[in-house]
Amino acid sequence: MDKIKQNIPIAISLIIAIAFITIIGIVTPQDNNIKEVYNVYLDGKLLGSVKSKDALEKYIDNEQKELKEEFGVKKVYKPNGLDIEKCLTHNAKVLSEKQIYNKIKEKTSFTIKGYVVTIKSDDGEEKINILDKKMFNNAVNKVLNVFVNKKDVKNYKNDTQTPIETTGTLIEDISIEEKITITESYISTDEVIFDDETLLTKYLLFGSLDKDEEYTVQPGDTIETVSFNNKLGVEEFLIVNPEFTNSNNLLSVGQKVNISLIDPMISIIVQKHVVEDMPKTYETITKDDDTMYQGQTKVQTEGVNGVQRVTSKVKYVNGQAEPAIITNYTTITEPINKVVLKGTKTYSAYGSYSGGGTPAVTSGIWGWPTVSPYIVTSEFKYRWGRLHAGIDISGCGFGSPIYSIGNGVVTEVTSNCPGQGYYGSKCGGGYGNVVYASYGNGMIVKYGHLNTVTVHVGQSISRGTVIGTMGNSGSSTGTHLHFEVRVNGNPVNPRTLY
């Protein structure tokens, strides 16, 4: 009996103990050891854990006053590569928002919401970060206005261009050659983000922000000479110095002008329909006259150029014309041919003259290398920092004859390039099929991009000899003749021969 009495409290305490163990074992771990936290990873590496994702994002946003002010945005976001993941853990070590924030800040930059503009061309891809799509459009329009007159663009867009009655120009199309896409994106604040229209315009135009080369005007400088000496075309000079309106504007000594090279990131394509009058050149006809001695000449009728009206399609890439296509031409007035009388009477055996019968009047007069009508689409000038050392003549048609401009000798020929080349072709050093002719006194003429060549090295040629046909060989964007004149190696503007 005693034994049983004594054992009852033991049994009760045992039951209580078992129950207690059970309670501790089952209930308590849920309350105290397993926790819901947010693990913060940067580029896959754990930085630590926080209690609340929302609280962390809010903390980031609040702490970033400076960035908000700098970029004029309402919100700053977590860095790219930062992941916040919910997690249940026994490890209860939780960092404060501030501690995690400092760890993130130490390692990376925060982001803001903006747009990535991708400009895709044949040469590759450029990316520009912007905050505002409208600002980008405005900057593109500013670049457009650099190359095309603002009023012309407006008239084209509103369909209010003045119709051509006699001569004039109409814009048929304006486009951008590159493919441009704009994607919304979180942009790291340590990247270049454009939020200024003027800066973005400059970047689109120069392909860089640190081009600001200056030149100080010296006595005797003109816009033309400053441009040429600094490898700029006059048009390019006017683009980078918008305070001047044309090349006749005067420069003052000591004035600082911009001589940076433009290198646009986009290509503004303008298709123009052009109607212009150009001279229909007269021919010179020689008639024998037996009342004058050999070697004597006399102009019977002075030549007068006629007028022809030429319609063409011209494609401009950032203000620079590509080879044109003449679609129509009509004669407005016919030229009057020049008639030269040439003496045939021989000298008496007792006369004092001992020279031959070569007329002197043709010296210094050069023929034109192509048929007429034609269009000069690229002049002798600097463009993108390189001298275009000749002029480009187009509009005469593929296969039209190319003439020797004078009397000389063929010195060099390339004739194995395909008549149709492409931009960037290296054939013939980029000039495709070429004829070089020497005309004396150190003067060498280069006829480039020919379709066929009909002369050979060493051949004597005269003014008007067909040396080949117009083509598109080598690195070329269309059918044209590259006509280049050098005297003792120095390039001379072919225009000055005429």
Ligand SMILES: [Zn+2]
């Ligand atoms: Zn050329």
